[in-house]
Amino acid sequence: MRLFRKTKKADTDSKVLVGGGMDGTTVLRPEDTAYNGMPSEDTVLSVRGLRVSFASEAGTVHAVRGVNFDLKRGKTLGIVGESGSGKSVTSMSIMGLLDSNSKVTGSIRYNGEELLTKSDQEMSAIRGKGIAMVFQDPLSALTPVFSIGDQMKEALEIHNPDMSEEDVTARSIELLQLVGIPNAEERLKSFPHQFSGGMRQRVVIAMAIANNPDIIIADEPTTALDVTIQAQVLEVLRKAQKETGAALIFITHDLGVIAGIADDILVMYAGRAVEKAPVDDIFEHPVMPYTMGLLGAVPRSDKGKSGRLVPIPGSTVNLADLPQGCPFASRCPLAVEECRKVEPNLEPITGRVGQFAACLRSDLVVKNHLTFTDVYKVGESTKSIFDGIAREDRNIVLNVNHLRKTFPLTGGGFLRRKIGEVHAVDDVTLDVREGETVALVGESGSGKSTTLLEIMNLASPESGTIELFGQDVGARMSGAERRRLHERIQYVFQDPMSSLDPRLPIYDILAEPLKVLHTSKNDINKRINELMRLVELNPDQVDRFPTQFSGGQRQRIAIARALAVNPKLILLDEPVSALDVSIQAGVINLLEDLQNKLGVAYLFVAHNLSVIRHISTRVAVMYLGRIVESGETEEVFEHPQHPYTKALLSAMPVPDPKVAREQRRVMLQGELPSPTEKIIGCPFASRCPLKITLSTEQQLLCETEPPALDDWGVPGAGLNHMSACHFTNASVSAS
């Protein structure tokens, strides 16, 4: 790591400029015109002109290109951006944890001390004491071979070598209790693999706050976690910040997550800050078209479906080969010739205190009060070919009855004998009709993906029946019949990166399902051409390889492959969750259009409630392999009956700071029970917030009797809304 800018100069600068406020009136450093304001007294961290580049095969990657911001004591700064925006690289350069093949220039000052000139040894005195960090993936963040206690102890002893053994233990227990780990004293002896993901993230947070740092950097701390666990961890972070009075840098791709927690927000695109403002301003009146897109392109879980999503066109730029001018220009509907020539700097917006944007058209946006829908073109949605035909009158394409799937649980050792079984799918019943989208929603371990895989197996399930187009898949079939079934049911995977063989050109990938049906070469060519147009890709690109496409394009290819044989039903396993926010909308729109045009039915698995609410007509909520609530999507979202659904809905982050701050969350206690645990009664009983309000006899019922999926006599519910809770009525009246 080398530092090019001399710190001496920065010193004199800051002396001259003390008193410069955040209003952006003192833009003084000519080499950093993007610079906006001087650090004031309570600034703990001040980043100026930060640039980071890496060497790569494709050339030098400019990951961060001139980022400036100040972080004030006790405040929370949210850094938002998609993959490749440079947000994580920024945080790693603050920590001094970048790889040695990177080049960092600019200035990062922590309490006035320049960090970039420090050696690893000097930085290590600050890391963990002054600046602490929480990482994205809790499963790999803890050393597997050391106990939690040892790792806590290490965090304390590095910076307090004189601390006595008893003090260390006492403080460790105190910290673990603070982050909400039950039986803290005993758990000190546990090893990371004995903890769940959420629990491990709590431990990481406990280690981060161990030495009362001034700054906590949280890099996507909840991205790898389930929604209800995410809510818990956010709460812990908030608490930790309050206890320590630390400033927080919260890095995320999800604006919803930080709406309730951040004070200021910095939006990054292609290594640059493109907009910066207090949280309310960002959400209320964003200026930069990219920010508008990030906010507007995502469906909302707290609002009903209001129509078609509006995607941001195009995909992210190549950081190794940046175009001239504004990197967003090629995707921006407002872009003019000027935008493609000059890259704008982050400038204050006239008339908006504290809001900055790097956009040449900001005056236009502010003057005309342009909003997302003004800037982006709202497309026309196609009319469904089943429009006007009632659900009851449509054919059933998939009928699953009392499906069960268990996995044997084997012990270690040579003989690997069976020590129990996991009920991955437990008595699942659902049906999908022509042209509709049925969604399965649940957290990890709820069995939603297993359900899809069981259906895809096209074989007699362990227990229960699966009927496709009226045909029992367990029945004896000829090879031709089975092929015909394959033809009518297809699958789309979560990650288009891994579901397309990187070694085959697109043509071969799309031809594969057609070849199974012995289609002639001529017909294959014709069909592939059609398919590429159908998913809005250029048919001339069929001889390219998957790696040459962006994530969104690849998912389109995967969808095209599924459509190749004209299926009547497509099972989709989290088809948009691996995609960047700005391209998700485009894929969702495509799925909707295809359904309307072709009348194909979807069985859609997702954990993201907003996507589900937008795309599905019916929804089934799963918990521990069982459906706990099902019905029409709007009905379930508006009037949830099962306590789990309620908790899930309330845990969902809302991209609106005002709502988020006032949102009353049903915080679920504890975690998903271990899969080995034998549950006799209601699977949700151990975490149920409703159960603890019940009488002892009622609780006994929950613990001993599994509730069936039923409408429980709720007026007007019928088949359109069912829930599996003994006290559905009680829960409805309680809310």
Next chain:
Amino acid sequence: MLKYIVKRCVNYVIMLFVATSMTYFLASAFMDPRSNYMERHPHPPIESINRSLTNANINDQTPILVRYWRWLKGIVLHWDWGLAPDQSSVRQAVGSRIGASVQLVTIATILSIVLGVSIGVYTAIRQYKWQDRVLNMVATFFLVIPAAVLGLFVALIAIWVNTKTGVRIFYVTGLHAYDGGNPFMWFVDFLQHIFLPTIVLLLPSAVGYHLTQRTYLLDTMNEDYVRTARAKGLPLNKAIRKHALRTSLIPTAVNVAFSITGVFTGAVITETVFAINGLGRYFTTTISTNDINGSVCIAAFGGLCTLAGALLADIFSAWLDPRIRLS
């Protein structure tokens, strides 16, 4: 933990039994002790040949299963590993040579692990620096030198040093030459003898450990938990030593088990080059004299060494890795 080890042991004993039996059948099929006699001119009378072969239980006219049963009974009941074609006892021959082999192989194995692993760690931390590049080149070089070439060259160099200095610093044959009663002199003499063969045995396996340990450590060095450790305030080198090293030692432990075979093979060449009367050299004798019982006994001993190593590796990795220990 104890149950785990016992289970492993039982499995290993079965494996050893099957493998040794297999070797017995293989050796009986491919080795022809009768030719020892038939190649003489004139060859001894057929009856006397048959008598000798039957006495050693290696007569190819006796059904193989009968021979196998006798052989097995001898081992199980009397720990008798049979006779060589020249009617000498295999057990005695092995017993008298085992000491030399054990001395040689043990010292070389321990030294090579210590040396190889430490150089591996040293170079991994300095990846792509000149120390790493130079040591890697040297390691690659020693890794590919066939044992025979290495042995001969080390011996030649030692002889050259001896003649240059005019003092007999290194002995190139045997393990002991001193007959007196002075333990210190005995030890110096032993060192003078064992030094060269140890070098020859040690170099290839040490560089093997060096290269694999380097790879394992480089893999674990990029793990998230090392980054976490650094974020807590550990300097890079300390974070690697404390957090990455331990996990990266687990695959090395497994390697040690399987490399014992390699040490054994290397010892055959080394013992031949340095005229050490150990098991390796005995093995070449058994093969060239069509000594079925002798070679099977050596193979069984080799197998025992491998499995002992495997068991040690099991225990070691369970000790290092709580995920194994606690499951």
Next chain:
Amino acid sequence: MTQGQYDETTADEPNEAAEEKRHADYKRTGRMTLYVRRFFRRPSAVLGLVLLVLLVFFAVFGNKFTHWTYQDLDFAALGVPPNSDHLLGTTSGGSDMYAMVVRGLGRSMSIGFLSSILETIIAAIIGTSIAFFGGWFEKVGMWCLDMLMVIPSFLLIAMLVRSSSGTAGWLWLTFGLTVFGWIGYARTLRTLALSLRELDYVRASKFMGVGSFRIIVRHLVPNLGSVLIINTVLGVVGSVGSETSLSFLGLGIKAPDTSLGTLLNEGQSVAITAPWVLLAPSLVLIALTFSVQLIGDGIRDAIDPNSRSVGKAE
């Protein structure tokens, strides 16, 4: 660590893929070009390649540069040092060392390459089938593999080769090296095949109704390909090592045929009096194994998605 590891979705993607993902249409580097470029960026790999080409050339055309053959005995020149007639001198028996080394190199090379290729094929078939069939078959298969690794294969090969001699001896030796040499690779390939079986695009083909054989040929073998190549290349070093060791002990190639190991055996006894007899085969042998190893390392590094040999940013 590369920049790919800093963003959220691409944590374990190959560097260049992550790179490509972000900017599909702009700057692209083909996979093969990338591998070749990375390979040739390593001086050691290039050195290895040049060395091996020279050795192959020497083994194939070397006999054109002398009128002696490896079977000729020159009784007028017993144990003479290198001179203009006998380019590398003669042995005490009067054999021309140059012709012997050319012949021995050819033998050792063909044994090394042949057995390594055969080993890889057997290992690939057995390793992948153990992984694919799974269940009971896998348990028994793995136990057998472990069991076969118990007895040092060197000993078994020696037993097998013992009974063969004459000109077909080298084939027996190749056979022996192959039969007992594949076991370790099979284990590695099984582990690899296990993870391939779970790949999304393999499952995708299965869901589309593509036959198992087609899946293996189209999606799995190409994926194992790089590993197979590396294994084959590095396996040559092991095979050559075993061959020379056995021949050196007098248990492998025997007269009248010759290999580098046999020549070493001959050189051992005259190491002091006629060092050229030992030196020539030793140097050629080291050159052979070293070059192959450098090439193998080069390929491995070129294919490794986490390769850091990218250089530093300017």
